[in-house]
Amino acid sequence: MNIIPKPVSVVRRDGEFVLSASTSIRVAPAEPEILANGQYLAEQLQQATGFALPVVAAGNAPHPGAIELTMGGDDPELGAEGYTLTVTPERVTLAAPRPAGLFHGVQTMRQLLPPAIEASTAQPGPWPIPACAIRDYPRFAWRGVMLDVARHFFGVDVIKRFIDLLAYYKLNRFHLHLTDDQGWRIEIKSWPQLTIHGGSTQVGGGPGGYYTQEDYAAIVAYAAQRYITIVPEIDMPGHTNAALASYAELSCDGRARDLYTGTEVGFSTLCAEKEITYRFVDDVVRELAALTPGEYIHLGGDEAAATSAADYQRFLAQAQAIVQQHGKRAVGWQEMGRIPLLPATVIQHWLVDPAQSEATLHAVEQGASIIMSPASKTYLDMKYDATTEWGLQWAGFVEVRDAYEWDPAAVLAGLGEEAIAGIEGALWTETITRRDAIDFMTFPRLPGLAETGWSPRAGRSWDEYRARLAQHGPRLAAFGVNYYRSPQVPWA
Ligand code: IFG
DSSP: OOOSSOOSEEEEEEEEEEEOTTOEEEEESOOHHHHHHHHHHHHHHHHHHOOOOOEEEOOSSOOTTEEEEEEOOOOTTTTTTOEEEEEOSSEEEEEESSHHHHHHHHHHHHHHSOGGGGOSSOOOOOEEEEEEEEEEOOSOSEEEEEEETTTSOOOHHHHHHHHHHHHHTTOOEEEEEOEETTEEOBOOTTSTHHHHTTTSOOGGGOOOOOBOHHHHHHHHHHHHTTTOEEEEEEEESSSOHHHHHHOGGGSTTOOOOOOOOSOOOSOOOOOTTOHHHHHHHHHHHHHHHHHOOSSEEEEEOOOOTTSOHHHHHHHHHHHHHHHHHTTOEEEEEGGGGGSOOOTTOEEEEOOOOGGGHHHHHHHHHTTOEEEEOOHHHHBTTBOSSTTOSSOBOTTOOOOHHHHHSOOGGGSSTTOOGGGEEEEEEEEOOSSOOSHHHHHHHHTTHHHHHHHHHHSOSTTOOHHHHHHHHHTTHHHHHHTTOOOOOOTTSOOO
């Protein structure tokens, strides 16, 4: 069976359950969130099969010809996201201690059906699910991807579709890089020029754009229904030209910066010496925290070449405190590991230069947990090879095998499993201008990252994985994803 990410244990059994128009989806307990998972499953099955499966409260007696979703019990090994899935010719039983586990089990169920199940138009069928017994739960809690919507802006519809694809591979974090030199993409009502002016362009000079607070709330809600936490990033003190162009008082010299449509980095900085800077940060974090049910706000902290070391430390000490005051946990890029961190702060490892690793290790020494995003494995804006139309290559070419054949606990000596929060791919968009380019650079490398974050370390092999990935080609095609047909994969 070609499930990605590979489950902890799968036992194939004889026979199959055949989905039909008379199949019912039965949930217990019949609580709103469990019913919602049943309804989500019915919706995922309806387009291709044409079956409008009823979602009903499960009675006491098990019902043949039913898909049963049951939440309960307290299996510590399954935890908050694990599940068991048992398929016999008579019935499908999906059980989990928590709703997220049911949701992940539904993704596995989808992948056990023929690829045509993912088509958006009616297909002939039949719809067999092979008999099996699956027990599954994730290795890491943080399994995500970052999309840079600052260099180039992408609207809510593109974001929602991207979230659908993340959910299919059991990812649970979506990090939105909302601000940078070229654009400010989230409305802040107390500083309206940030989007009116700072959101008015992008790399190359195009029209830019931004999310109103209603747009952002819609994205957050859509992600939450799929058990994905939105992690918003306000990159500071560097990567701030869009803010400095919108409010001259945020620069030390009081001079408004021009809007910037190039791709250089390291030239901008908020003014750490001015009080207004911290009122600005507090207003931004307050408004963003009120819109973000997730516990994290990413402060950036990368490439602050225009900020003195003293100013960098002073600014980010106060910025971390502001995030905490608004009830959230700060996340920061690797460079922040060099300065004192609040106990709750999470650090994101990305730099490939070994000389820079001491920042990550210093974060570990401070007790921070680490999100692993080594650019040479997880940066989805890296070209696959010299022929790739989009992307960069400063961290080297990253073919599908490169993005799969690594382990987060084997990247840095001194950085072991217990300090790792999980993994995150990063799609920077200096060169990414369209949705089909997002698709091409993200797929098929993202499923491999999802497996690296979810599946057991033991037993992973590229040769075994690529055979499963090959069978996802028709699924990605059914989703309408413009994926890169890597020559490394024997595509179905
Ligand atoms: N590094 C910069 C990004 C982007 C990237 C492109 C980080 C944390 C190179 N910072 O990655 O803004 O320019 O690959």
